[in-house]
Amino acid sequence: MSGIDIHVHHVSRVEGHGNIVVKVEDNQVKETRWEIPEAPRFFEAMVRGKHYSDVVFIISRICGICGIGHTFSAIQALEKALGFEPSEQTLLLRKLLLHGETIQSHTLHFGYLALPDFFGAPNIIPLAQSHREQVLAIIRLHRLANELCDLIGGRTTHPITTIVGGWTRLPTPEELKELRRRLTEAIADVRAVVKLFASLEIPDFKRETEYIALKKPDEYAFYDGEIASTDEQHTTPLSRYQEKIHEFIVPYSTAKRARSNRESYMVGALARFNINYEKLMPLGQEAADMMGLKPICYNSFMNNIAQVVEVAHAIEDSIRIIDTLLARGLREEKVQIKPRAGRGVGGVEVPRGLLIHDYTLDEQGRVVDSNMIIPTNQNHQNIEEDLKAFLPQLLGKSKEEITLGLEMLVRAYDPCISCSTHFLKVEWK
Amino acid sequence: MKGKTLLLGLGNDFMGDDAVGAAVAKIIEKRGLPPTVDLLEGSIDGFTLLGLMPKYEKVIVVDAADMGLEPGEWRVFDAKPELLGKNFRTLTHFFSLGEALELAERLGLKLPPIKIYAIQPKFIGFTGKLRLSGSVAKAARAVIASLQSELC
Numbered sequence: 001m002s003g004i005d006i007h008v009h010h011v012s013r014v015e016g017h018g019n020i021v022v023k024v025e026d027n028q029v030k031e032t033r034w035e036i037p038e039a040p041r042f043f044e045a046m047v048r049g050k051h052y053s054d055v056v057f058i059i060s061r062i063c064g065i066c067g068i069g070h071t072f073s074a075i076q077a078l079e080k081a082l083g084f085e086p087s088e089q090t091l092l093l094r095k096l097l098l099h100g101e102t103i104q105s106h107t108l109h110f111g112y113l114a115l116p117d118f119f120g121a122p123n124i125i126p127l128a129q130s131h132r133e134q135v136l137a138i139i140r141l142h143r144l145a146n147e148l149c150d151l152i153g154g155r156t157t158h159p160i161t162t163i164v165g166g167w168t169r170l171p172t173p174e175e176l177k178e179l180r181r182r183l184t185e186a187i188a189d190v191r192a193v194v195k196l197f198a199s200l201e202i203p204d205f206k207r208e209t210e211y212i213a214l215k216k217p218d219e220y221a222f223y224d225g226e227i228a229s230t231d232e233q234h235t236t237p238l239s240r241y242q243e244k245i246h247e248f249i250v251p252y253s254t255a256k257r258a259r260s261n262r263e264s265y266m267v268g269a270l271a272r273f274n275i276n277y278e279k280l281m282p283l284g285q286e287a288a289d290m291m292g293l294k295p296i297c298y299n300s301f302m303n304n305i306a307q308v309v310e311v312a313h314a315i316e317d318s319i320r321i322i323d324t325l326l327a328r329g330l331r332e333e334k335v336q337i338k339p340r341a342g343r344g345v346g347g348v349e350v351p352r353g354l355l356i357h358d359y360t361l362d363e364q365g366r367v368v369d370s371n372m373i374i375p376t377n378q379n380h381q382n383i384e385e386d387l388k389a390f391l392p393q394l395l396g397k398s399k400e401e402i403t404l405g406l407e408m409l410v411r412a413y414d415p416c417i418s419c420s421t422h423f424l425k426v427e428w429k
Numbered sequence: 430m431k432g433k434t435l436l437l438g439l440g441n442d443f444m445g446d447d448a449v450g451a452a453v454a455k456i457i458e459k460r461g462l463p464p465t466v467d468l469l470e471g472s473i474d475g476f477t478l479l480g481l482m483p484k485y486e487k488v489i490v491v492d493a494a495d496m497g498l499e500p501g502e503w504r505v506f507d508a509k510p511e512l513l514g515k516n517f518r519t520l521t522h523f524f525s526l527g528e529a530l531e532l533a534e535r536l537g538l539k540l541p542p543i544k545i546y547a548i549q550p551k552f553i554g555f556t557g558k559l560r561l562s563g564s565v566a567k568a569a570r571a572v573i574a575s576l577q578s579e580l581c
Binding site: 112123124129132136143156 | 472476480481531536
């Protein structure tokens, strides 16, 4: 194989278009590009002039998977702009609902979309016979996460119970107890999935990069925290995110990219794991140990493993949150928010990484300016740098093996559901 | 979940005749359904359906399907993976309903009887708003009448 062009062209009708372009001449890599041809969606402009109470329901629609995370990032920012402090009950319920989204999204990705790669299968269907019990465990975990989101958020995605200030509906103690029972049962399913992933052969790849995630002194940060980097000892308040995250564009891609201390950085499950490992719940630590994941891990393929670890953590932490809520008792909270001018920055760890919303309000509480930093955009440059580093390892293999290897690397980032499913369409030129 | 029957109207409002299942469900919901029927409409992936369907005694799906018929022709049949294939229109990115049924069959999962109201689309592509072709809108009205006599 002296010359080869690979163009993994991915067409999607709604969102998440991405292409891998590779040129090799005389066994030398001449070009490696990660192209995003997505059209801008203008959500930042769309919310201008809108009242803060409407914003959360509009921006939830940015993502069909991370609608809950977008909602919370926006709510956090808007509450800060309005000078409102949410109650402990509200924060606990938000953390619980965010765990639901994390479990749902991660299970969908590692279970349905990434797992078949490790068995050379086009999708999960062939695994139904060879790994029946594990596939059933994945289906049960996915269903449980959807039901958690239904119960707390009012529906599976795009929650309707979450508003600036608190909740429009609280779960009953009986509903929480039933959810707790289901979560406890799910621990066996988590262990079955961990055992399966511990048996997989993860591609041997290492490229040192920077990892960025939220960090808190007392918990594995998902809902809030300060910006932390594996390249720094200190953390940065969210309000100063523009000092840390430097966005840029490249001519062959319509999506923004980002860098911080190096040419690129990674956000997502592996970044969170690398930064917050010590704050994992025991089940998460057990899962990491069983699958051989240790911080700092520089293998992007291990992002799938970090997702499994986070599901284990989120299941156990959800039980802890429910216990806390039941012990303190649920009560309706009346909140009054007086509109005022101000600016607030919110940050949440969604399944694919750090998500930031930034709003400036006028005296009537209407948005005059907004900015959003999306996880997948932060990962684009790191994906490309990884592709450049990984491709030489693959030279000498067949076209099909090279293509699959590159696709698996991109898929490991879980850039978005549509990307993951459509990378399987390959065009050779 | 409150009812015993799940009525699923599948489709994307912005994608021409792909929306027909969702449009049917929206109209039926406005006209009222008995409390034994739960209704869901929109783009729902096969994975989610796999978790949802076993909770019901009966599932009825309304969706656009390319059956090689004239636009607006519609058929009612019992769901089987080999009948639906992998391209039965449910959602762009996820598993289709056909694939979900195939997975369920291979896993030996017990699903309730699933009846499909399938409508042949004329145009599927971005329209930006709910806009059905004339023949498909006419079929939608007939399907609504049939569903109402079946459910109400």
